[in-house]
Amino acid sequence: MCKFVILQYPLYIRNKCKKNKSRSICKVHLVGMSSSGGPTPPFTTLSVSRPAETITHVEICRPEKRNAMNKAFWLEMVDCFNQIAEDSECRVVVFSGAGKLFTSGIDLMGMASDILQPEGDDTARISWNVRRVITKYQETFSVIEKCPKPVIVAIHGACIGGGVDLITACDIRLCTQDAWFQVKEVDIGLAADVGTLQRLPRVIGSRSLVNELAFTARKMYADEAKSCGLVSRVFPDKDTMMAGALEMAGEIASKSPVAVQGTKVNLIYSRDHSVPEALHYINTWNMSMLQTQDLMKSAQAAMEKKSLKDITFSKL
Numbered sequence: 253m254c255k256f257v258i259l260q261y262p263l264y265i266r267n268k269c270k271k272n273k274s275r276s277i278c279k280v281h282l283v284g285m286s287s288s289g290g291p292t293p294p295f296t297t298l299s300v301s302r303p304a305e306t307i308t309h310v311e312i313c314r315p316e317k318r319n320a321m322n323k324a325f326w327l328e329m330v331d332c333f334n335q336i337a338e339d340s341e342c343r344v345v346v347f348s349g350a351g352k353l354f355t356s357g358i359d360l361m362g363m364a365s366d367i368l369q370p371e372g373d374d375t376a377r378i379s380w381n382v383r384r385v386i387t388k389y390q391e392t393f394s395v396i397e398k399c400p401k402p403v404i405v406a407i408h409g410a411c412i413g414g415g416v417d418l419i420t421a422c423d424i425r426l427c428t429q430d431a432w433f434q435v436k437e438v439d440i441g442l443a444a445d446v447g448t449l450q451r452l453p454r455v456i457g458s459r460s461l462v463n464e465l466a467f468t469a470r471k472m473y474a475d476e477a478k479s480c481g482l483v484s485r486v487f488p489d490k491d492t493m494m495a496g497a498l499e500m501a502g503e504i505a506s507k508s509p510v511a512v513q514g515t516k517v518n519l520i521y522s523r524d525h526s527v528p529e530a531l532h533y534i535n536t537w538n539m540s541m542l543q544t545q546d547l548m549k550s551a552q553a554a555m556e557k558k559s560l561k562d563i564t565f566s567k568l
């Protein structure tokens with residue numbers, strides 16, 4: 253049984269991250285965390301909250317280190333998103349960063365042991381261990397894509413290195429006017445290996461621009477990120493962006509979870525397959541999913557010109 257404390261009226265809630273000095277304030281319906289289904293803190297690098305009954309907010313929360321991705325972060329993301337995937341209350345996720353900026357990428361201090369001094373008695377064993385580490389790090393962001401709930405990422409200030417890997421695994425990218433993006437890996441002597449080189453070309457239409465960003469590690473600012481399609485909306489500041497992200501999340505959460513989650517799974521499948529393969533996949537998918545009661549409920553609401561916000565869909 254889920255024990256939610258549902259407050260009746262919109263409240264102004266503050267970011268729960270204790271170390272976050274620049275508190276973002278959003279007008280939302282505050283709901284307590286699920287005692288069974290939701291992600292189970294304590295996480296040391298992620299702050300998880302429920303701004304509404306069906307929305308989970310995950311915030312990377314090491315503001316004093318500019319949200320650098322330390323060892324704990326790489327593991328906690330996997331636990332967190334696996335739990336969200338299994339949480340039948342949650343329909344949409346909003347992801348953001350605490351403090352001055354979104355993230356400064358991999359923790360350059362913490363990189364040392366895993367990557368710079370890998371264990372092993374000979375080249376083969378050392379290489380095998382490095383491979384294991386990279387596989388584990390890749391899962392940190394792949395888990396976002398594997399989670400069937402749409403993930404809206406809200407980016408302010410800098411989004412560097414691993415941050416670009418992270419956001420390209422998300423479904424919808426929003427940013428503030430002061431945001432900038434940097435595929436920084438070449439500057440620290442490596443080819444990006446946890447998603448940017450694989451996903452960014454599928455996000456941005458121009459292969460030439462992807463190559464330029466990856467080879468030069470130059471900063472790309474919000475306006476260019478919008479014009480090339482990396483983000484779909486630019487907001488004047490973080491508060492407005494968070495309010496916009498939560499409003500969008502609320503809109504998505506009001507729709508049939510069978511329809512929304514099926515849409516995410518099939519969009520990702522079709523990105524990676526030919527049109528005939530993807531048509532075959534959705535055919536098989538929908539031969540069961542079209543039998544949902546949500547179809548009739550949604551169609552009836554459309555006929556009666558009712559908002560989907562007034563329709564109750566079962567948990568999924």
Ligand SMILES: CCC/C=C/C=C/C(=O)SCCNC(=O)CCNC(=O)[C@H](O)C(C)(C)COP(=O)(O)OP(=O)(O)OC[C@H]1O[C@@H](n2cnc3c(N)ncnc32)[C@H](O)[C@@H]1OP(=O)(O)O
Pocket residue numbers: 316317318320321352355356357358359360361362367385386389410412413414415436437440444445446
């Ligand atoms: C298999 C692995 C795959 C993953 C690969 C990933 C690769 C990457 O992510 S490459 C990118 C690496 N990141 C960077 O090069 C960014 C380094 N940081 C900065 O350039 C600046 O800190 C930044 C522009 C982000 C912010 O500048 P600001 O003036 O606002 O803050 P600072 O005074 O510089 O920093 C405040 C404290 O945060 C610590 N810090 C910042 N970034 C990192 C980081 N990436 N790793 C570890 N620590 C970081 C900084 O040292 C300060 O700490 P303290 O001195 O203790 O106050």
